[in-house]
Amino acid sequence: MTGAHDPDPDLDPNPDTSLTARVRRDPGPAARWGAVMAVLVAVEAGALAAALLSVVASVVAALAWLVGGATGAGVPVEGVLAALDGARAAAEAVPTLLSRETIPNQGHRTAAGGPWTGTFLGLEPAHAWALRAALIYAYAFLIGYWLFRGYLVFRRHYRAAEWTPRDDRLDRFRDHGWGRFGLVVVVLFLATAAFAPALAPTTPERNLVAPCQHQVTYYDEAAGSVASTPVCTANLESASNGAGGPNVGPLSYDDYGRFHPFGTLPTPGKDLFTFLAAGARVSLFVGLLAMGIAGTLAVAFALVSAYYRGPVDLAAVVAGDSVMTLPSLLVLILVAATFEGHPLAEVYSGALVVALALGVTRWPFLWRAIRGPSLGVAGRTWIDAARSFGQHPATTMRRHMLPAIAGYLLVYGSMMLGGVLVATAALSFLNLGVQPPTPEWGRAISLGEPYVATQSWHVATIPGVLITLVVTGFNALGDGVRDALDPHTAAESGVAVAATGGDGG
Amino acid sequence: MSADPSERRAVISSRWSYVLRRLVLAVPVVVLAASLTFVAVRLGPTDPVGAIIGPTGDPGRYHEVAVQLGIERRVDGRYVAVPLWEQYVEFMTDLFTLQLGQSWVISPETSVYAVIASRAPQTLWLAFWSALVAVGIGVPLGFYAGLHPNTPADYVASVGGIVWRAMPNFWLAIVVVTLLSQSGRLVGIDWAALLVPTDVVTSPSLTHLHRPERLAAAIKGILPAALVLGSASMGNEMRIARTAVLETRTERYVEAARAKGVPRELVVWKHVFRNALVPLVPVVTGEFFLLVGGAVLVETVFAINGIGRLFFEAAVQGDLPLVGSLLFLFALLTIGVNILQDVLYTLIDPRVGYER
Numbered sequence: 001m002t003g004a005h006d007p008d009p010d011l012d013p014n015p016d017t018s019l020t021a022r023v024r025r026d027p028g029p030a031a032r033w034g035a036v037m038a039v040l041v042a043v044e045a046g047a048l049a050a051a052l053l054s055v056v057a058s059v060v061a062a063l064a065w066l067v068g069g070a071t072g073a074g075v076p077v078e079g080v081l082a083a084l085d086g087a088r089a090a091a092e093a094v095p096t097l098l099s100r101e102t103i104p105n106q107g108h109r110t111a112a113g114g115p116w117t118g119t120f121l122g123l124e125p126a127h128a129w130a131l132r133a134a135l136i137y138a139y140a141f142l143i144g145y146w147l148f149r150g151y152l153v154f155r156r157h158y159r160a161a162e163w164t165p166r167d168d169r170l171d172r173f174r175d176h177g178w179g180r181f182g183l184v185v186v187v188l189f190l191a192t193a194a195f196a197p198a199l200a201p202t203t204p205e206r207n208l209v210a211p212c213q214h215q216v217t218y219y220d221e222a223a224g225s226v227a228s229t230p231v232c233t234a235n236l237e238s239a240s241n242g243a244g245g246p247n248v249g250p251l252s253y254d255d256y257g258r259f260h261p262f263g264t265l266p267t268p269g270k271d272l273f274t275f276l277a278a279g280a281r282v283s284l285f286v287g288l289l290a291m292g293i294a295g296t297l298a299v300a301f302a303l304v305s306a307y308y309r310g311p312v313d314l315a316a317v318v319a320g321d322s323v324m325t326l327p328s329l330l331v332l333i334l335v336a337a338t339f340e341g342h343p344l345a346e347v348y349s350g351a352l353v354v355a356l357a358l359g360v361t362r363w364p365f366l367w368r369a370i371r372g373p374s375l376g377v378a379g380r381t382w383i384d385a386a387r388s389f390g391q392h393p394a395t396t397m398r399r400h401m402l403p404a405i406a407g408y409l410l411v412y413g414s415m416m417l418g419g420v421l422v423a424t425a426a427l428s429f430l431n432l433g434v435q436p437p438t439p440e441w442g443r444a445i446s447l448g449e450p451y452v453a454t455q456s457w458h459v460a461t462i463p464g465v466l467i468t469l470v471v472t473g474f475n476a477l478g479d480g481v482r483d484a485l486d487p488h489t490a491a492e493s494g495v496a497v498a499a500t501g502g503d504g505g
Numbered sequence: 506m507s508a509d510p511s512e513r514r515a516v517i518s519s520r521w522s523y524v525l526r527r528l529v530l531a532v533p534v535v536v537l538a539a540s541l542t543f544v545a546v547r548l549g550p551t552d553p554v555g556a557i558i559g560p561t562g563d564p565g566r567y568h569e570v571a572v573q574l575g576i577e578r579r580v581d582g583r584y585v586a587v588p589l590w591e592q593y594v595e596f597m598t599d600l601f602t603l604q605l606g607q608s609w610v611i612s613p614e615t616s617v618y619a620v621i622a623s624r625a626p627q628t629l630w631l632a633f634w635s636a637l638v639a640v641g642i643g644v645p646l647g648f649y650a651g652l653h654p655n656t657p658a659d660y661v662a663s664v665g666g667i668v669w670r671a672m673p674n675f676w677l678a679i680v681v682v683t684l685l686s687q688s689g690r691l692v693g694i695d696w697a698a699l700l701v702p703t704d705v706v707t708s709p710s711l712t713h714l715h716r717p718e719r720l721a722a723a724i725k726g727i728l729p730a731a732l733v734l735g736s737a738s739m740g741n742e743m744r745i746a747r748t749a750v751l752e753t754r755t756e757r758y759v760e761a762a763r764a765k766g767v768p769r770e771l772v773v774w775k776h777v778f779r780n781a782l783v784p785l786v787p788v789v790t791g792e793f794f795l796l797v798g799g800a801v802l803v804e805t806v807f808a809i810n811g812i813g814r815l816f817f818e819a820a821v822q823g824d825l826p827l828v829g830s831l832l833f834l835f836a837l838l839t840i841g842v843n844i845l846q847d848v849l850y851t852l853i854d855p856r857v858g859y860e861r
Contacts, residue, residue, distance in 0.1 A: 318530065321843075322537035325836040329798035330816055331545065334828055337820040338549040422673045426802055429675045430817065445676050449806075452683040464676035471671035 022158045029157045033150055040143050046094030051194050053088040055285065057081055058348045065344055092197075098136050099198050105129035106202065108226060108257045109219040116257075118217075125259040126251070129201045133261075136199050140191030172484040179480015185473025186414075192277050193284040200274035201259055207274045209437050211235055218256040232268065234258070239269030242454035250458050263458040266447055276463060279439040285348065286355040286424045286434075287417045291366075293359025295413055298366035302405060303397040306374035307383075320364035328361045329423060336432035349438035354427060358420050369412035370405050377404040407485040414478035418471035425467055441467055527847045531840050536597075538836040543596050546829040547576075556823025557609040570609070574826065600833050610824035611815065617830045621812065626711050628811035631734060631804070632796045634727050639735035639742055640789060647746025648778065654751055662743065670740025674799045678733045678806035682706055685729055701725055708810045730807040734799050738792040745788050749781035756780070783853060790846035797835055 023030050041048065060080055095101065105128035107118025120128040155167070173179055197203050206214045211232035218234070220227040238254030240247045240263055248254045248264040262272035305316035335357040339345045345353050377383070378401060386396045425442030427433030434440040441463045448459025547553065554571045558564065568584045571577035575595045577584045587595075599606065605617035612620055643666075650662040685705045689695035697705060701722045709726030713719045753759060754777055762772050800813030812831070819827040 314530075318533045318537060321530075321534045322541060325534060325538040325839045326541060326832055327794065327797040327835050327839070329801060330820075330832065330835065333801065333817055334545055334820045334832070335549075337823075338545075338551040338825075340551075342550040344550075418671065425673060426675055429802065430805065432821075442673075442675075445673075445679065449679050452679055453687045460676070460679055464673065464680070467676065468668060468672045471673075472668055475667065475671060 019158060026157060029153045033153045037146055040146060043097040046091050046096045047195060047198055049091035050088050053084055053091060057084040061347050062352050098132060098139055103128060103132040105132060108217050112221055129259055133199055136195050137188065137191055140187060144187055169484045173480055176480040176483055178476050182473045182476025182480055185469060186477050189280060189470050193280040196277040196281050200277040201261060202271055202274050204274055204278040206231055207271050208439060216256055235269035236267065238264055239267040240264045240456035240459055241266050242451035242456045247455045262462050265459055272462065275439040275444055276441060276466065279441045282351050282434055282438055282440055283421050283424060286351050287420045289355035290358035290420045291413050291417050294363040294366050295409055297363035298370060299409065301367045302370050302374040303401055306378035307393055307397055320367055323361060324364045331361050332357050332423060332427060333432060336427055349435045351434050354424055354433045358423060362416060366412055366416055370408045373405045373408045374401065377401050411478045411482040414474050418474040422467060422471060524847055524851050527844060531844060535840060539597055539600050539833055542829050542832045543593055546825045547592060551823060553825040556825060605830040606826050608824055608827045610822045611819055611827060617827055624810055624812050624815045627708055627809050628800055628813060630711060630727055631730055631809060631811060634731035635735035635796060636792055638731045639739040639792060643739035643742030644746045647743040648750050651747040651750025666740040666743040670737050672736065674733055675802040675806060677736055678803050681729050681733055682806060706808045730803050730809060734796060734803045737795050741788055742785065745784055746781065749784045750777060753777045753781045786849050787846055790842050793842045
């Protein structure tokens with residue numbers, strides 16, 4: 001993307017080469033693309049902003065704790081947090097196209113076997129929910145495609161170069177079926193996490209966090225009239241408790257006219273789909289933060305040790321090996337256990353501690369994976385040239401080395417993200433890490449463990465299958481990007497062990 | 506390899522100096538790993554003494570425990586906190602002289618060695634069989650897929666390996682336990698009663714293994730857990746074995762052997778497989794990492810009284826001295842396995858040591 005980072009055309013010696021100048025000369029395609037993008041964002045602005053703000057709030061809370069711990073003084077962030085919370089509530093109140101308000105799926109019959117009221121167009125709740133879910137996923141793919149389309153518009157109308165190596169990489173990825181499969185799975189996962197509140201048949205707040213403060217209206221067959229009861233009472237009646245007990249399986253209704261796409265959890269009978277959708281958000285938060293920390297450390301170590309080599313490289317090897325020597329999952333268990341009850345463990349129900357611990361213990365695996373490419377690029381003549389005319393080492397590393405390893409970082413980061421998700425779930429399975437009421441996929445498996453062989457098989461099976469699918473998806477995406485970057489690499493090496501995250505999770 | 510003996514000696518000595526260099530490098534790694542253990546155990550947010558006494562314990566014992574742990578000392582009848590650097594020196598000296606002290610919560614007044622010795626056989630038995638299962642199934646499958654690339658069998662094996670590797674151990678463990686305990690109903694063969702009666706979820710008894718029926722029971726008892734624990738490595742080994750065979754098949758020496766008329770079977774056995782084993786060495790030794798982490802979860806689901814479960818219990822119940830000792834021992838083992846890997850590599854791959 002030559003010229004993409006030239007912010008000011010006036011500073012450019014040749015205004016003709018700057019991106020803004022090129023757009024100004026032929027604004028048509030850019031305007032058309034921008035208009036569609038603006039519409040796409042506008043119809044979902046509330047949901048997108050709310051998702052973003054809830055992440056910002058967690059980060060602020062974490063930073064406040066870290067700064068407070070370092071300075072010894074409490075940082076008054078309650079006001080900021082309250083403001084963020086208010087902003088999030090305001091964002092959620094913004095009408096969005098694909099929300100449960102526009103396409104409601106919760107309603108009740110007005111008579112035995114009679115028509116539904118309260119649902120979208122009077123549809124059956126299952127159909128109303130399926131319609132909304134399908135539209136949300138379609139929207140996610142559409143916005144993803146439109147972002148890609150933006151790149152195509154740039155390439156066709158505004159890029160200075162006729163051809164760059166990136167075009168070939170893109171073509172190679174487009175022909176990579178396995179990589180495309182991974183991309184689809186990853187987009188589905190991201191969409192589930194981003195649109196969790198709108199996607200699920202009910203909201204986490206109503207069904208998971210405070211079910212007793214909400215009411216559900218239903219048609220009472222015995223009394224022959226429409227009645228109302230707290231959600232927690234309805235949940236208790238529709239739990240999935242294995243052989244002999246009550247059970248609400250996948251794709252079925254409970255006695256309160258509520259549709260459960262994945263069935264319900266054991267007592268107190270929460271909705272499994274709502275649980276998993278909200279859990280996807282937690283997993284994504286942990287995964288991205290952990291990989292962000294691990295990636296930053298890995299890149300710093302890789303660049304510095306490859307640039308200076310010698311003793312610096314040796315010190316980095318020793319540091320990385322020492323961290324890798326301690327079994328990652330055991331350290332994670334130790335950290336999660338010792339931080340129990342600590343203020344830091346209250347941020348996002350402990351997800352923050354898990355993410356920090358994962359980031360700090362996993363960077364050597366990522367570093368090992370990108371070490372080869374960094375040593376390779378450090379040996380190229382242009383690095384020597386930069387050194388000889390006295391360029392600052394940090395500038396050389398950032399401008400001439402980082403771009404060469406960025407692709408590999410993406411590949412192995414994507415593969416390691418799967419391992420991070422499994423480790424987070426494993427901790428929850430052991431009742432450590434992310435604590436209730438915040439949902440986590442591993443906890444659903446743990447809750448369903450006693451019922452696998454019964455009619456309530458869905459409780460542990462569905463989250464297990466989903467974890468396997470998502471991890472496979474991230475691995476496949478990594479494979480695809482790697483083959484696209486460098487079709488000649490040997491597909492396998494010892495790095496594959498590291499990429500899975502260093503333990504069986 | 507050169508035929509000249511003196512040159513050959515020089516090559517061998519350079520290869521062993523490579524191993525020696527790795528050994529010397531291992532020293533700072535052990536020291537740093539032990540220091541990290543100190544940080545995790547002593548500087549964490551949990552007070553080790555408080556965790557040992559517990560919320561219901563006798564607070565009067567606080568100083569007594571603190572003195573024994575080396576956190577406080579008695580000066581003129583008063584208890585004074587020991588400076589952190591002294592604690593660190595004492596902690597490190599104890600670890601490196603292998604004085605691991607005693608367990609406090611899991612089994613009070615017992616030496617760490619005794620606790621570990623009572624749990625280790627189960628884990629070793631599990632690790633041995635899961636390594637065997639992984640190598641015994643993963644490598645042949647990978648070799649087969651590599652010899653028959655892009656056939657339906659290859660696709661099934663490759664995709665199966667990838668999915669198998671992605672499955673969370675703990676979930677797979679639950680599924681296997683369920684399938685086996687329901688096997689009588691599902692396929693008409695009751696696993697628990699098959700050949701020798703065993704429970705699906707139990708610690709196998711490892712006494713009197715010289716008697717065939719006890720040995721059979723011990724093996725049968727561990728196999729399901731071993732299959733689960735070996736699953737991740739099995740997937741890795743399969744993929745890497747496949748690639749290694751694919752790459753070796755197109756090497757010049759294989760073509761040369763073919764060209765001079767060596768029978769196909771012999772080429773495969775002598776030239777392809779033997780050389781394809783080289784890249785598998787780090788994977789097989791790398792299995793150790795997978796085993797240690799996975800053991801915690803698999804032992805929990807299969808109710809095996811091993812080291813992994815011991816670590817989990819110790820961490821949750823606040824037996825931090827035991828946790829520290831276990832972490833240090835795991836670190837030592839890991840480094841040992843890494844060095845073993847380098848030695849193996851040096852022995853089987855003549856190219857090592859030529860580099861640099």
